Amino acid sequence: xxxxxxxxxxxxxxxxxxxxxxxxxxxxxxxxxxxxxxxxxxxxxxxxxxxxxxxxxxxxxxxxxxxxxxxxxxxxxxxxxxxxxxxxxxxxxxxxxxxxxxxxxxxxxxxxxxxxxxxxxxxxxxxxxxxxxxxxxxxxxxxxxxxxxxxxxxxxxxxxxxxxxxxxxxxxxxxxxxxxxxxxxxxxxxxxxxxxxxxxxxxxxxxxxxxxxxxxxxxxxxxxxxxxxxxxxxxxxxxxxxxxxxxxxxxxxxxxxxxxxxxxxxxxxxxxxxxxxxxxxxxxxxxxxxxxxxxxxxxxxxxxxxxxxxxxxxxxxxxxxxxxxxxxxxxxxxxxxxxxxxxxxxxxxxxxxxxxxxxxxxxxxxxxxxxxxxxxxxxxxxxxxxxxxxxxxxxxxxxxxxxxxxxxxxxxxxxxxxxxxxxxxxxxxxxxxxxxxxxxxxxxxxxxxxxxxxxxxxxxxxxxxxxxxxxxxxxxxxxxx
Amino acid sequence: xxxxxxxxxxxxxxxxxxxxxxxxxxxxxxxxxxxxxxxxxxxxxxxxxxxxxxxxxxxxxxxxxxxxxxxxxxxxxxxxxxxxxxxxxxx
Numbered sequence: 001x002x003x004x005x006x007x008x009x010x011x012x013x014x015x016x017x018x019x020x021x022x023x024x025x026x027x028x029x030x031x032x033x034x035x036x037x038x039x040x041x042x043x044x045x046x047x048x049x050x051x052x053x054x055x056x057x058x059x060x061x062x063x064x065x066x067x068x069x070x071x072x073x074x075x076x077x078x079x080x081x082x083x084x085x086x087x088x089x090x091x092x093x094x095x096x097x098x099x100x101x102x103x104x105x106x107x108x109x110x111x112x113x114x115x116x117x118x119x120x121x122x123x124x125x126x127x128x129x130x131x132x133x134x135x136x137x138x139x140x141x142x143x144x145x146x147x148x149x150x151x152x153x154x155x156x157x158x159x160x161x162x163x164x165x166x167x168x169x170x171x172x173x174x175x176x177x178x179x180x181x182x183x184x185x186x187x188x189x190x191x192x193x194x195x196x197x198x199x200x201x202x203x204x205x206x207x208x209x210x211x212x213x214x215x216x217x218x219x220x221x222x223x224x225x226x227x228x229x230x231x232x233x234x235x236x237x238x239x240x241x242x243x244x245x246x247x248x249x250x251x252x253x254x255x256x257x258x259x260x261x262x263x264x265x266x267x268x269x270x271x272x273x274x275x276x277x278x279x280x281x282x283x284x285x286x287x288x289x290x291x292x293x294x295x296x297x298x299x300x301x302x303x304x305x306x307x308x309x310x311x312x313x314x315x316x317x318x319x320x321x322x323x324x325x326x327x328x329x330x331x332x333x334x335x336x337x338x339x340x341x342x343x344x345x346x347x348x349x350x351x352x353x354x355x356x357x358x359x360x361x362x363x364x365x366x367x368x369x370x371x372x373x374x375x376x377x378x379x380x381x382x383x384x385x386x387x388x389x390x391x392x393x394x395x396x397x398x399x400x401x402x403x404x405x406x407x408x409x410x411x412x413x414x415x416x417x418x419x420x421x422x423x424x425x426x427x428x429x430x431x432x433x434x435x436x437x438x439x440x441x442x443x444x445x446x447x448x449x450x451x452x453x454x455x456x457x458x459x460x461x462x463x464x465x466x467x468x469x470x471x472x473x474x475x476x477x478x479x480x481x
Numbered sequence: 482x483x484x485x486x487x488x489x490x491x492x493x494x495x496x497x498x499x500x501x502x503x504x505x506x507x508x509x510x511x512x513x514x515x516x517x518x519x520x521x522x523x524x525x526x527x528x529x530x531x532x533x534x535x536x537x538x539x540x541x542x543x544x545x546x547x548x549x550x551x552x553x554x555x556x557x558x559x560x561x562x563x564x565x566x567x568x569x570x571x572x
Contacts, residue, residue, distance in 0.1 A: 142484065143483075144485060150485065159488055159489070170484060191490065287490070290490065470545075472548070
């Protein structure tokens with residue numbers, strides 16, 4: 001609707017009775033209507049101000065919403081139905097100039113600031129945006145009866161990962177959509193296993209349920225987009241009997257902007273952004289894609305990170321270039337990288353003070369990823385903490401040097417690795433017996449610096465058994481606002 | 482009463498009737514589809530021999546990888562060339 005009547009020339013004044021300045025200027029309002037066309041829009045009491053002929057009852061705030069009012073009183077001058085200028089609060093000089101009434105408000109103080117419009121009360125803008133705005137939500141509405149427990153209803157419908165979810169009300173979803181400039185009906189990707197087209201709106205609904213704040217939504221959208229890329233192979237990752245699930249690593253300025261935890265307990269609980277972004281992706285796969293444990297998700301054991309696994313890199317004091325920079329993005333770009341991985345395996349090395357020793361230590365655990373005798377098609381995510389990073393920094397080892405040295409300690413004679421060697425049936429096929437084999441494929445090892453500043457530990461997250469072109473490759477996607 | 486929004490894909494898949502089962506394989510061509518899991522070939526080799534011994538025509542197919550759904554072209558090829566398909570899920 002148009003808040004200014006068609007062809008209207010005159011003044012619009014938005015007030016509320018519960019505002020001392022609006023009450024203060026009642027005499028000026030009366031004076032104004034004597035010589036000028038004036039329509040008052042009253043936010044809380046259509047009887048206020050007393051004695052005004054043309055008062056519009058705006059207790060529903062529709063007019064105030066469309067006029068984009070943040071403060072009362074707001075005086076707007078209109079010409080032929082078009083706004084010309086507006087004043088907020090009371091300033092005698094400005095009001096006299098705008099109204100062209102030199103004597104206006106002679107008995108009033110020179111200045112009095114306004115009060116907050118009712119439209120900016122907490123949570124109100126989202127409600128109004130939903131009721132009166134352009135946002136049209138397409139999702140099916142589900143009515144919850146008065147006596148029904150909405151939380152139980154959501155469990156019963158199978159929408160939860162086993163933990164409580166936040167009810168996706170129209171207000172909350174509208175507020176969530178405020179976190180992105182992307183249109184609610186834009187398709188983000190096609191979600192396996194049902195190959196369901198997924199809109200920004202559906203992602204927003206599941207992000208609400210996961211507990212996300214609106215400012216996390218761009219990260220969730222990027223993660224969904226990345227998960228739908230063919231090279232990430234989300235369908236197979238979901239269907240596997242192995243442990244793996246999508247792990248999200250966040251890089252760039254957005255880490256600070258949304259308050260992610262890259263410090264103490266970075267991979268653990270306690271930070272809302274870390275905990276809910278990964279969960280939102282999993283809920284999208286579950287709810288939009290129909291991917292549920294026991295259905296297409298055939299994991300023999302799974303792992304707790306399949307509820308959601310997301311963390312940022314500790315970038316500000318890292319000696320090495322970040323994961324995203326290594327993968328071709330600029331430091332000032334915000335990105336998500338998705339890795340198909342398992343749970344966290346800790347590595348303790350509190351003795352190494354020189355880099356070769358520490359590299360050998362890390363290699364010992366990295367060798368065991370998937371199986372100590374399966375080489376070449378493995379992948380892993382190595383998480384180096386600040387105290388271990390210090391050893392490399394003090395020795396002047398950059399990331400490339402570390403990778404080069406690591407590969408040396410992860411290269412073995414095929415004879416040690418073939419099936420039957422060391423009395424273990426598992427291993428590499430017989431033809432590899434005469435070759436030297438390196439543990440990871442060229443794109444198979446991701447290295448990230450994160451965590452608290454105390455503790456000479458690092459961690460390995462093993463990759464899915466199906467790595468590379470035949471399975472999943474890590475993907476990095478820029479986060480759009 | 483409150484209202485919430487449906488978080489699912491809201492898909493309404495078309496219901497399709499199952500094709501009639503073949504009463505016998507004589508005179509038909511059987512597709513043996515290897516999904517590229519280890520040892521799927523062992524299973525399908527045995528089936529091929531068994532079917533061949535019974536005089537039944539067999540054609541072999543393979544998915545590029547077990548981690549992705551079969552390419553549409555492959556499904557089309559099988560449908561065009563064969564009457565029935567046996568898929569090996571092995572390990």
